[in-house]
Amino acid sequence: MMIHLRRDEVALTAIIAIAAVLTFALVADNLPLREVIILAYLAVGPGAAIVWLARITDRAMQLSLVVPLSLAVDALVATGLLYAGIWSPTSAFAVVAAITLASVLLGVRPRTAVVPLVALALLPPIVLLMGQF
């Protein structure tokens, strides 16, 4: 039980921290290392979230999956939007961020505290999406 509790707490803290940094990086054009932050997020974020959700425990498999899976999610989202007639990298980013956050949250065991945190974490992609359409 202790382990699960720690796992959940770490995940939720990570969600909030990453969501905050990303929102800031997207808004602030002149943030130092902005490119690195966004590239790193797109290269590992979605894959890491799905690996977390699937509870893949083997370290070598985790490391092998994170980048290709992230790039697959990025590519599928961006290509899907393009075929739907929407070429908007920011919208694609918002969708990828939403998938990532949803995967992390689904991987967390249900707790009361999750509900407000979900709302908080999903706020940046929702705001970004609303700005696009």
Next chain:
Amino acid sequence: MLRATARSDDALRARSGLATPLALTAATAAGLVAWVVILSGLDPRAMDDRGMISILPVSAYAALAVIIVAFVLTLRLRPLPVPLVLGELLVVIFMLYGAPGIIEEMPRFVTAWLHVGFVDAIDATGRLHPLRDARFDWPGFFVLAAFVGSVAGVDGSVHFLTWVPPLQVALYLGPLYVIYRSASADARLVWLAMWVFVLANWVGQDYFSPQGLNVLFMLTIFAILLSAFRSDPARIPARLGALASWIQRRLHVPLPRAVAIDAPGTTSGTASARMRIGLLVAMVLIFGTSVASHQLTPFAIVGGVVGLVVFRRLSTSGVVPIMIVLTGSWLLFMATTFLGGHLAGLLEEVGQTQELASAAVGDRLGGSPGHRFVVQGRLLFTGAVWFLALVGGLRRIAAGRLDLSLAILAVAPFGLILLQSYGGEILLRIFLFSLPFMAFFVAAAFLPTPRPASWALTLVLFLASGALAGGLILARYGNEKADMVTAAEYQALSELAAIAEPGDRIVSVNHNVPTDYFEWEEHRFGAFPNEFALGTAADVIGEIEASTPEGSDAFMVLSRGQHAYAELFWNLTEDEWNERAAALEAELPLVYRNEDVTILRWSRPAG
């Protein structure tokens, strides 16, 4: 024998305190620094038609030898220090795959530049252009790059191209480790196989391209299948048992107790139902991206998976229909422009006529004498890798292990030859798709041995690694004189982009010039190799006139890279090139010239 092995193992363990890994780390770092210093001082323009080997000094090979020595000595340590061996692999990847970035002025290889042109076109127009290029019917890679580049604010640059190959090959290491680990618990064999892959991957498809990323996808899918969805090890059928006995008799090796099919390597424990579902979803997502981003790789993946299912090497066969439906649906419903235009020729080739560095191996036997030397080197290298893989496979069987899954995946890509000629480059792709699995068997040609601490083995591994590394430089960078791009070429084409109006036609002698990178969506491109090499200036101008639309001008670009290409592949001499270029200059007005590029203008005659 056993006592001797145990004694030497103890000796190694005793000697491999902290001092040895530290010394090997220092040697690796020293080799790396020496390599960078030596290569930065080289003049890429001094290269002849044998490519990079023609300018590499002995000291560069010595720096490479230091890393190889460090690696083979590391393999002697017990237990194997994984951070050190991984560090050595990353260093050798940087050295071999990053070498052009250290020596040359600009990122190499015009096809990589063209791909950036595609990416910029998607970003600029927000749509695909399948009518202009069939690759837009499989746009996943280009859309991914346009998306990531745009949102991170790094679009419009080419300088990152230099570091794509080392980065991508480093990413291959993860799934390769998982694949090799599934077949052997011997850490030395696993890491040696990864080393062999890095030293033998000469075909150079790891540049900024859909196929480079798709190799990562392919490896990840097989890593998932071979670790979480493998069937139980099986006893060998009698007929294969007889084969094993025959090999054992011929090689005079002691009989193993039994021969097992796919005896497990290092297992990661039983995967939970949730994990298996997660891995299945991950695999479908990755395969779906592969289907949307490359014409050929999904067929290679499906071929391998069908092979595994037919030989009952997987615990599930459900992935096959999913993969076939995804591949077929994309071809029928999404790649419609391509199918509409090319259905008749589908079984002949996909039609990547601009894939310069990958003409048919047979065709490449032509060209200049230096280039023919390189081509023979490539054939020898490829043959040697396949031969060593065969030896390794036989050694494994003789030791009582038939690695059937890896053998199937090593052989399955040869089936692609039936599918299509793929513009003549299918042999290169077969080598590429089979190499990850061949590399395991090449490593198995050397390991394990009854005496793992033997100096003779260390010497053999050093010599074999040296031969592979030298062969890689010859084979991979053999066209480097044509593949490199200079700063003057970049400068000239930037000027051209400023001069040319939208709709103007940009023409050249051959496609080995990165014109397409600049405002690809605004111009039409063409090349007239036959008219230039075999005809007259009037023939070239006639073709320009016929292909340029009313109201537009055309710009004829003559460049160092095209000249080098004509020399390598057509054996056109310097005098012949100069004579033809002068004839064109006499007919068409000059608009720009620098040391590497001449740009001429063609305007439709009045009336």
